[in-house]
Amino acid sequence: MTDPTAPDGPTASGVSRAFPAVIATLMAVHACMAVTRVTASLWVLDGGYGEWIVGVLQSLFAVAPVGLSLWAGRLADRHGFHRPVGVGVLMGFIGALLALLGQRLHALPLIALSCLLCGGAVAVAAVAIQREAGLMAADPSQLKRVFSWVALGPAVSNAVAPVVAGLLMDHAGYGWSFALAVLLPLLAWHLALRVPRHTPAPARTASGKPRPAWDLLRDPALRHLLIINVAMSACWDAHSFVVPVIGHAKGLSASGIGLVLGSFAAAATLVRLAIVRWAHHLDEMKALRSAITMAMGILVIYAWLPGTAGLMVGSAILGTALGSVQPMVLAKLHQVTPPDRHGQALGLRGLASNGATVAMPMGFGMLATASVPFAPLWLMASILIGAQWSARKVMRLPLR
Numbered sequence: 478m479t480d481p482t483a484p485d486g487p488t489a490s491g492v493s494r495a496f497p498a499v500i501a502t503l504m505a506v507h508a509c510m511a512v513t514r515v516t517a518s519l520w521v522l523d524g525g526y527g528e529w530i531v532g533v534l535q536s537l538f539a540v541a542p543v544g545l546s547l548w549a550g551r552l553a554d555r556h557g558f559h560r561p562v563g564v565g566v567l568m569g570f571i572g573a574l575l576a577l578l579g580q581r582l583h584a585l586p587l588i589a590l591s592c593l594l595c596g597g598a599v600a601v602a603a604v605a606i607q608r609e610a611g612l613m614a615a616d617p618s619q620l621k622r623v624f625s626w627v628a629l630g631p632a633v634s635n636a637v638a639p640v641v642a643g644l645l646m647d648h649a650g651y652g653w654s655f656a657l658a659v660l661l662p663l664l665a666w667h668l669a670l671r672v673p674r675h676t677p678a679p680a681r682t683a684s685g686k687p688r689p690a691w692d693l694l695r696d697p698a699l700r701h702l703l704i705i706n707v708a709m710s711a712c713w714d715a716h717s718f719v720v721p722v723i724g725h726a727k728g729l730s731a732s733g734i735g736l737v738l739g740s741f742a743a744a745a746t747l748v749r750l751a752i753v754r755w756a757h758h759l760d761e762m763k764a765l766r767s768a769i770t771m772a773m774g775i776l777v778i779y780a781w782l783p784g785t786a787g788l789m790v791g792s793a794i795l796g797t798a799l800g801s802v803q804p805m806v807l808a809k810l811h812q813v814t815p816p817d818r819h820g821q822a823l824g825l826r827g828l829a830s831n832g833a834t835v836a837m838p839m840g841f842g843m844l845a846t847a848s849v850p851f852a853p854l855w856l857m858a859s860i861l862i863g864a865q866w867s868a869r870k871v872m873r874l875p876l877r
Contacts, residue, residue: 496623498671499609502562503630505665506602509569510595511638512658513576514538517588520580520651530585537592542600542831550824553605554817562669565602566662568594573658580651598662600831604823609672611811611819620808621756625749628803632746693822698813701867702806703829705765708857708864709802710830712772714837715853716741716795722850723780724788733785741792745800752804761809762872764801769865771798776858780851809871 518531552561572594579587610627614620645654693699717738724734752759775795782791806826814822844852 495672496610496613496626498668499558499606499613500626500630502665502668502672503603503606503627504634505661505668506562506565506569507599507631508634508638509573509658509661509665510538510599511634512642512654512661513573513591513595515639515642516646516651516654516658517576517592519646521585521588523651524583526585534589534592537589538596539831541593541597542827545597545600546604546827546831547821547824549601549604549827550820550822552601553608553820553823555820557675558605558609558672559669559674561605562602563666565598565600565605566666566669567598568601569598569662569665570659572598573655573662577652577655577659580655595658600827602665604820604827607807607823608819611807614811617761617808617812618757620811621759621761621804622753624804624807625752625756627807628749628800629746629753632742632749636742636746688818688821693814693818693825696813698871699810699822699825701871702810702813703826704867705769705864705871706802706806706826707829707833708860709769709772709799711833711837711860712776712795712857713799714833715776715857716792716799719779719845719851719854720788720792722845726850727784727788729785729788736785737788737792740789741796744793744796748797748800749804752801759805761805761812762868765805765809766865766868766872768798768801768805769861769868771795773858773861773865776854776861779854813871 514535517534521530521534549561549565552564572591575587575594576591579585579591607624607627610623611620614623642654642657645657720737720741721734724737729737772795775791775798779788779791779795782788807823810822810826811819844856
């Protein structure tokens with residue numbers, strides 16, 4: 478872990494001043510993507526293009542991070558906070574501007590390119606923001622608090638941005654909603670400028686060349702943390718996929734299905750707030766093992782939970798388990814990774830997580846079609862056995 482008073486990191490006295498700006502920058506960049514995503518989807522449906530086009534656009538938001546995560550990590554390790562955030566802000570601004578232009582010209586290719594750029598903007602900026610936030614923590618307890626706030630940022634923007642975009646679309650039109658997306662990257666850069674500048678020392682081998690990110694996979698602790706992260710992220714995707722299917726099979730209304738999904742999101746947000754409050758009482762790996770066990774139990778019995786109320790309770794328990802994962806994984810990752818390579822480690826994590834997000838939904842669909850609708854949940858419960866084994870391995874490994 479870095480020394481907050483070291484020359485290549487932010488000073489301890491700057492933490493309280495700069496940290497809100499770091500989180501607000503993340504929220505603004507993420508809100509640009511969220512506004513573009515919901516506005517583009519509804520514009521496509523209103524234009525009669527069909528639901529499959531919406532699916533293609535949604536996938537483009539996740540495809541870009543797969544290709545950019547490792548590069549973003551190297552950029553953050555080499556240049557610190559402002560340059561990668563600036564690249565992300567520029568990508569988001571151009572992407573939102575293309576969406577506005579595409580809406581005016583009724584040009585679907587411009588909308589598709591906008592989705593690709595806005596998804597990539599979050600990938601590039603988020604790695605640098607997570608790295609910077611980790612540098613601001615002086616001990617493991619602070620790491621958990623810091624990354625709980627980092628996880629809360631996108632959750633809040635996901636909740637607020639679509640509502641604001643919906644109001645603008647209903648009362649002013651699609652153009653005004655896309656215009657809001659254009660303004661958000663500018664707000665993000667204004668906030669980023671409030672963060673003190675510092676240039677990290679480059680990570681190099683004895684030969685003087687930068688070390689590749691894949692070299693980090695030789696560290697067993699990092700490998701096992703990535704396995705845990707991917708498995709729990711896939712559980713999140715499985716729940717999002719299965720709830721509408723099971724809800725429809727049980728005869729739930731659309732609002733009932735919405736309540737089930739909402740209870741999951743609310744629980745994931747509340748558990749992150751709880752981590753902020755009680756971080757000093759939590760051990761990262763014990764918390765992760767508890768979350769894995771809790772998720773396994775709910776995934777096995779989820780299909781038999783009775784009615785809307787039963788599914789809401791099950792979703793809330795699962796949301797509590799999965800919502801606690803990101804702060805714990807990020808905190809532990811910063812402890813097991815060399816300080817000058819945090820960006821690369823975060824890039825590897827982004828690549829693994831987004832790769833699963835692109836691939837898993839298609840696999841879940843084929844599995845549910847070939848067997849039973851809730852089979853993806855049973856599959857994830859069995860995969861979590863491997864995640865539990867990885868968590869035990871990490872607990873036995875010494876910290877750097």
